[in-house]
Amino acid sequence: MKSLVLERKGELSLRDFPAISKAEETLGPRDVRIKLHTVGICGSDVHYYTHGRIGPFVVNEPMVLGHEAAGTVIEVGQEVTHLSVGDRVCMEPGIPDPNSKAARLGMYNIDPAVRFWATPPIHGILRPTCVHPADFTFKLPDNVSFAEGAMIEPLAVGVHAATKARVKPGDVAVVMGAGPIGLVTALAAIAAGCARVFVSDIAQTKLDIAASLSPAIVPVNVMNDNLVDTVHQHTEGWGADIVFEATGSPKAAAQVFEPLAPGGCVVMIGGQPDPISYDAGAAMIREARVENIFRYAHVFPRCVGMISSGAIDVKPLITRTFGFDESIAAFDLAASAPPSDVKMQIVIDE
Structure with missing residues (x-):
């Protein structure tokens, strides 16, 4: 499927990307399949593009970028009861080992085994669809847009x-x-x-x-x-x-x-x-x-609730939006760090 791929430091391409494994795209009983709609450009995405690494995480092979996302559920696993096909959702991008000590203590964000989108070697979601655990997928109220949904991750x-x-x-x-x-x-x-x-x-x-x-x-x-x-x-x-x-x-x-x-x-x-x-x-x-702090834990539902109630308004932070075909130009602009921009987003599904 067509994806935004960081081939290596300083080189992006928008191409079919068959490297995402069958295991990653197989729907488990507690998973949902999501059609991506809006994905934010994060500073970490840009840093991987411009530097090829963040600390110990090094881009050694092509990787799909993106981890701030919202979309629509298009398929649900047989054990999923709180989400349905057609639900608009946002997704928490870090998946811990549920049996790790960190996860059992409630500090799942600092689980050394956490798999986090667009952190090598885990692929991100600047692509049409993804499979994600339902427990880390959150329904958006009707008054929260896809653009706001993609802001839940940085707000977290x-x-x-x-x-x-x-x-x-x-x-x-x-x-x-x-x-x-x-x-x-x-x-x-x-x-x-x-x-x-x-x-x-x-x-x-x-x-x-x-x-x-x-x-x-x-x-x-x-x-x-x-x-x-x-x-x-x-x-x-x-x-x-x-x-x-x-x-x-x-x-x-x-x-x-x-x-x-x-x-x-x-x-x-x-x-x-x-x-x-x-x-x-x-x-x-x-x-x-x-x-x-390292990322976040247990706050996605709170963020959804605060945006829905009006306690927090993230819309003024979204300063520029691009189409999926403009993704490379969007990253080049983000890398130039224009002072008038705060958050740039890419719309995959028009």
């Missing part, structure tokens, strides 16, 4: 981060980075109860989008303004209760404790390819709590 990262932060009503937060993950984290923090969220970045266009999302968001262009000074001005010198690091920048990560209030929490979201500077003294004098 933000909701998981807010959960790990243990947000309390009235908290003040800082989100470093106004990319897709930074912005969904800001939305999740507000939905969880934050009274004010400072979002910092160097791209004014992205900060303008951030400011439009909620009156609780205060954009800070760190090219012009000092983040710590701005936070202190609004908190009587106390600092932020929570700092979310969502840039993946070593320079930003080295500064996470500077705007943090005593007793506050830092949540590390952005992936760092190399070891980073860590100010142990700054963490100690604040008695800071530091959390790290």
Whole structure:
């Protein structure tokens, strides 16, 4: 079937791809077959395209990209009772070993054996159909579009981060980075109860989008303004209760404790390819709590519910949409990192 294939670093093709094994496409009793509709372009997809690897995950052979997706159920396994043919769904892309210790402890996202779409050697879903476990497939309410459904996956990262932060009503937060993950984290923090969220970045266009999302968001262009000074001005010198690091920048990560209030929490979201500077003294004098997240767990239904209820609106984050035949051009544009774009999506099924 025609798929978007990363042949090797820097080379994409849109071609028939017979390499997906028969086992991957065989419908089991607790599986569903899904016709893909909308797939988001994630920073990890782009990084595999431009660099050929992320940490220990290396593209050694052609791989189908894509893991943020929504579509329609076209076939159900004999033991599936909560989904039916015709249901519009989104899919959680990481499948753990159900018998692993991590899965049994409820931390299935950090199962070393997890199979995650578009993470070598597992193929992604920029293709017409896929087979997926029904337990990791979630029905979309009628008022949630396919485009919003494909945003559930990145939103899940933000909701998981807010959960790990243990947000309390009235908290003040800082989100470093106004990319897709930074912005969904800001939305999740507000939905969880934050009274004010400072979002910092160097791209004014992205900060303008951030400011439009909620009156609780205060954009800070760190090219012009000092983040710590701005936070202190609004908190009587106390600092932020929570700092979310969502840039993946070593320079930003080295500064996470500077705007943090005593007793506050830092949540590390952005992936760092190399070891980073860590100010142990700054963490100690604040008695800071530091959390790290890896993807997400147990939050997809919450994300669907919040979008359906209107508690979170992800539509302003979808800045550009492409047809399936435009997939290579879409990735080339995403790789250029235009400052006016947050989330680009590809529509497979018109």
